[in-house]
Amino acid sequence: MEKRLIKKDALAGIAKKMAEEFLVWAPIKKEDNVLFEPLQKDGEPFFAYLNSKNAPKNVFFPHTEALMKFTRTEKGMVFSSDENKADSSVLFGVRPCDAHSFALLDKLFDQEKYQDAYYITKRQNTTVISIACVKPPYASCFCTSVDGAPVASEGADILLTDIGSDYLVELVTPKGEKLAKYFGDAKADAAADTKKNEIAAKAIEAIKSKIPAHEVKPILDKNFDNPFWNTIHGKCLACGTCTYMCPTCHCFDISDEVKGGDGVRIRSWDSCMFPMFTKETSGHNPRVSQKERWRQRTMHKFKYYVDNFNAIACVGCGRCVMSCPVNIDIRKVVEDISKL
Amino acid sequence: MQNPYIPYPVVVDKIITEVDTKDIKTFRFKFVNPEDEAKYAYIPGQFGELSIYGKGESPIGIASSPTQKGYVEFTVQKAGVVTQALHEMEEGTLMGLRGPLGNSWPLEFLEGKNIVIVGGGFAFTTLRSLINYMIFGDNRKRFGNITVIYGARNPGLLLYKDELIEWQKRSDLNINVTVDKGDATWTGREGFVPAVCKDVAPSKENAVAVICGPPVMIRFTLPVFFDLGFSKENIITSLEMRMKCGIGKCGRCNVGSKYVCKDGPVFSLAELDKLTPEY
Known part of the structure; x- marks a missing residue:
């Protein structure tokens, strides 16, 4: 693997240089939040951030996106265009947990049968650059419990690690290597590697929040009807914030919009927390209350995804923990399940 | 890469009112592009997404047999937005059809x-x-x-x-x-x-x-x-469940780890026993 060293203050300049050629999604400070947004000509990336308020999944799986367009004819509405397209782009500076989420979403959207054209096109045309967490950004970070690490490259094409005076640049994939020219000529030596490994080990130790994410799988296999499921949802507002903030939540709705003679079929994020999500035309709803919806969300992450893809659908970013307006904590839910 | 969300263009070739209450009709579709019929090779028990642009899609079991060449039939009850629009259609109308989806009768x-x-x-x-x-x-x-x-x-x-x-x-x-x-x-x-x-x-x-x-x-x-x-x-x-994508992505029709759209809709009782009773 090709490795380089760059000066720490060079990062913003590199992002801007790339933005002359590609669409660059970078962390942008907006009031009190940092969000991944396209870097504008006069814009300034903000790399001194902990993590972005929202998960960067919207780069590959937008909150709302057009699937196709259609138009009115004398014989009815007919298809007019496939809206699947994506410009060559760079997602610059995501945290390793969020890069990990892309590897997890790939398992679902890029299956052998039924490939999701819209997600895959964006994913193929985007190079992901991660910045390692030398220190855990938040006390609620628990990536090490869900097969992640603060210094890890899974899901990323390039990994940047702050090793003191410099960033160590690891061009992890062929897609990452194609951007080598932006990272100067300074080859990294063995000392830089050693330093990075020390930092990585310390960073793992610094993650204090731990959950028994693997241990609960066999318990979930047997406890669909456990009365425990009555104890989580009492205060849940069904606002769906946890699912919208989650880097791995991928449920969506498809709907049509018509204006005059033309229309568009769009997909938009949906949430298993919403009563309408599974409500059928007949009025029947297999997940009749918030209890069943919470069970679904928990099971989907820690059992169903494991059954189907041999991976837990959680990256330990802690966004749901920090954003829940009534302080329901998935870490406590998992902890409680482990004691059943 | 075939885009599984884009429907095949079809024309409503024939509409048969099945019941006295007139709320169940059989719709016979012909493919606008004849070569699409071979791509729509199906097995009894599979379903399709009937796609009416501007209204949406509805997952409906295929009522014709693959031995009936030249068309594909769906028997549809008037119930929601899409099926109501379908019931108001006249022969000759253009619309879309996705699929075939799901497993089949074994x-x-x-x-x-x-x-x-x-x-x-x-x-x-x-x-x-x-x-x-x-x-x-x-x-x-x-x-x-x-x-x-x-x-x-x-x-x-x-x-x-x-x-x-x-x-x-x-x-x-x-x-x-x-x-x-x-x-x-x-x-x-x-x-x-x-x-x-x-x-x-x-x-x-x-x-x-x-x-x-x-x-x-x-x-x-x-x-x-x-x-x-x-x-x-x-x-x-x-089984039937509320569906959108029909290809195991949108996340709403799962019964336990199985998606009714992709792993079903056909299950044996022995298979259902292994799933959670949430349908």
Whole structure:
């Protein structure tokens, strides 16, 4: 693997240089939040951030996106265009947990049968650059419990690690290597590697929040009807914030919009927390209350995804923990399940 | 990469009103591009997404058999936004069709066995596909005895009335049509489907029961088949759930780890027993 060293203050300049050629999604400070947004000509990336308020999944799986367009004819509405397209782009500076989420979403959207054209096109045309967490950004970070690490490259094409005076640049994939020219000529030596490994080990130790994410799988296999499921949802507002903030939540709705003679079929994020999500035309709803919806969300992450893809659908970013307006904590839910 | 969200363009070729209440119609579609018909190669038990631009999509079981060439049929009850729009359509209208989606009736498993088909009400559509497939030409030799038990609330609600008459003429089919309550002209059987199953009492020997119907019918029919000695491996059914994508991505039709759209809709009772009872 090709490795380089760059000066720490060079990062913003590199992002801007790339933005002359590609669409660059970078962390942008907006009031009190940092969000991944396209870097504008006069814009300034903000790399001194902990993590972005929202998960960067919207780069590959937008909150709302057009699937196709259609138009009115004398014989009815007919298809007019496939809206699947994506410009060559760079997602610059995501945290390793969020890069990990892309590897997890790939398992679902890029299956052998039924490939999701819209997600895959964006994913193929985007190079992901991660910045390692030398220190855990938040006390609620628990990536090490869900097969992640603060210094890890899974899901990323390039990994940047702050090793003191410099960033160590690891061009992890062929897609990452194609951007080598932006990272100067300074080859990294063995000392830089050693330093990075020390930092990585310390960073793992610094993650204090731990959950028994693997241990609960066999318990979930047997406890669909456990009365425990009555104890989580009492205060849940069904606002769906946890699912919208989650880097791995991928449920969506498809709907049509018509204006005059033309229309568009769009997909938009949906949430298993919403009563309408599974409500059928007949009025029947297999997940009749918030209890069943919470069970679904928990099971989907820690059992169903494991059954189907041999991976837990959680990256330990802690966004749901920090954003829940009534302080329901998935870490406590998992902890409680482990004691059943 | 084939984009699975883009429907094939189809034209509404023929509309048949199936029931007296006029709220169930069979729609026959022809592909606008003839080459799409081969791409839409399906097996009985699969479903499609009927796509009406501007209204949305609705997942509906395929009612025709792949042995019927040149078109594909869906029998649809008027219920929500999409199906209402469909019911208002005229022959000649253009729309879209996605699929075929889902698994299918397990034809290989059914081959060489005696087949008992049990259908109730409007859930007879993919069973009709299966029957027409099994009795078509040389296909008939690949299956043993075929017994059909089909019921509706009243004679006016029976689907495929002309076909039922044709099937009853065949000596290689045992057709039992029943209605909950007959009318002045009804000369056939009266009684609920479970009772008729008990009465017909199909043998469990080398037999598979394929059962589709409203939940209440299923609930009372299954014990009859258990009493007859059918194992859970040899009772097959098809599930319905709210769906959007139809390809296991949008996340709403799962029963446990299985997606009804992609891993189903067809399951044996033995398979369903392993899933969570959330449907």
